[in-house]
Amino acid sequence: MSAGIVHVDPANAEQARAWDGDEGAYWAEHAESFDRALHAYQRPFLDAAALQRGERVLDIGCGNGVTSRAAARLTVGSPVLGVDLSGPMLRVARRETEREGLDSVRYEQADAQTHPFPEAFFDVAISRAGSMFFADPVAAFRNIARALRPGGRLVLLVWQDLARNEWFRSVSALLAAGRELPTQQPDEPGPFSMADPDVVRQRLTAAGFGAPQLTGLERPMRLGRNAEEAYRFVSGMVWLFEDLDPAGRARVLDALRADIEAHLTEEGVLYGSAAWIVTAVRPSTPP
Template identity: 55%
Template sequence: MSQVVIGMPEVLRADPANADQARAWDGDEGAYWAAHADVFDRALRAYHDAFFDAAGIGREEAVLDIGCGTGQTTRDAARAAVAGRAVGMDLSAAMLREARRRAAVEELRNVSFEQADVQVHPMPREAFDVAISRTGTMFFADAAAAFRNIAAALRPGGRFVQLVWQEAARNEWFSAFRDAMAAGRPMPMPPPGAPGPFALADPGRIRAVLADAGFTGVVLREQSAPMWFGADARAAHRFVSGLLGWMLEGLGEEGRTAALHGLQQSLTRHEQPDGVFYGSATWLVTAVRET
């Protein structure tokens, strides 16, 4: 099968409602993820096998990877669909550049990447057998529009597999980092359903938005696994403090010192011989496009 190459547009077409997410992911946040791709991929390694088992990608299938980031899941999908193809979509130009670089290094010829806001992107209709997303679907300002667009890109009977975070209280990594970086300040949570890591934590919301988009057979499976944040506490501190540096805004020197010290203490408590680990919990969500 010949490779289908989809280019990156000069200007990202984004839903106006998604402007904040587009600025973040196609800006400093996306650049940070691109620069630390190996750490992010290693963090989620414990979920990888169950995620791909659920996807069940066949050798001749066409796969759409939503929020593909630096492309590990897209490349793995391409390896599974050895006689098919895999297309990764993301908001971040920086992450997509890294995804393309890695695919070239690995000499994968059936994979391509496109910068796109899935809420408004003109998807090819009924072009894919399966859509996947590893923690990439929680950031839509208009989840209903995004899921309708994904459904339209799938053939009737096509499969959709997502990994999304359960509620914040079930994710030790989030509560521990948030408490440390707050340095005693109140840190309000975003409203339920607002774009962010826990936007799809409510099983009822997932089922409703998928059903409205034209999916049936929605199944949620609880998954829990330790997340890895670095080889040791020092390395993890560099990574996490860079990732969450925005949480230091508004703090004076004393507050910043206290926050970073609290983070170091937390990371040290979670250090094990093979790295720094925190508990996490996700939903593995499977659904089928209506026939």
């Protein structure tokens, strides 16, 4: 675990090791491909956030910093803080932010579940596919709510259930190569921990937010502009099949290439996906 993280809740230690280790390094190395895959969700997500000039923004699970930089442009120089567990991804975020000359953005390697954010400082907290990995979601969202001013807004992009996300279901099945890989339990951190609208509502209201609103979206995940680019991107997830022998790995990669070629369109390699945009407000302090 990186010495850059001030404090990680012990329950989040495994997540920190993954995001600050080889997996985080992979997503940092493939930053452009990762952000291109999510590009179709970026505009509706930012529209839901409705960021205004002068608003102070907290970006949870900011990763490579695309949403932090977008927030900085929309708020025109107002402070933006991006936090993430991944040191490698934050290095990409800082490099790109400096390249764009966005002086209002800063980043911290931190666990948003426990980090001592300034109380009632931010106007908006956003998280694009970064809020599903807390070991104790209610504690994490309560900590985020404390960081928002009364009346402050929370805007999340989270995945709907696995059955509606072909990109994950198809690729994971291929890389599993018939093995029984561990499945995510409903109360465990992971990509689909916020897929159930009732779970989302329960967690956010327990954390002190008003009743959240959920809007469903279906957009294509664009894994590459062509088959070769998509193959290089997806085949790099070696932690999913590194225990296979060379012959098994070759079979997996051949099947993956064939599946990618079957999803090639004029717009690139597209897989189906579905997400929720979740909005909620920290209630104003009673008089």
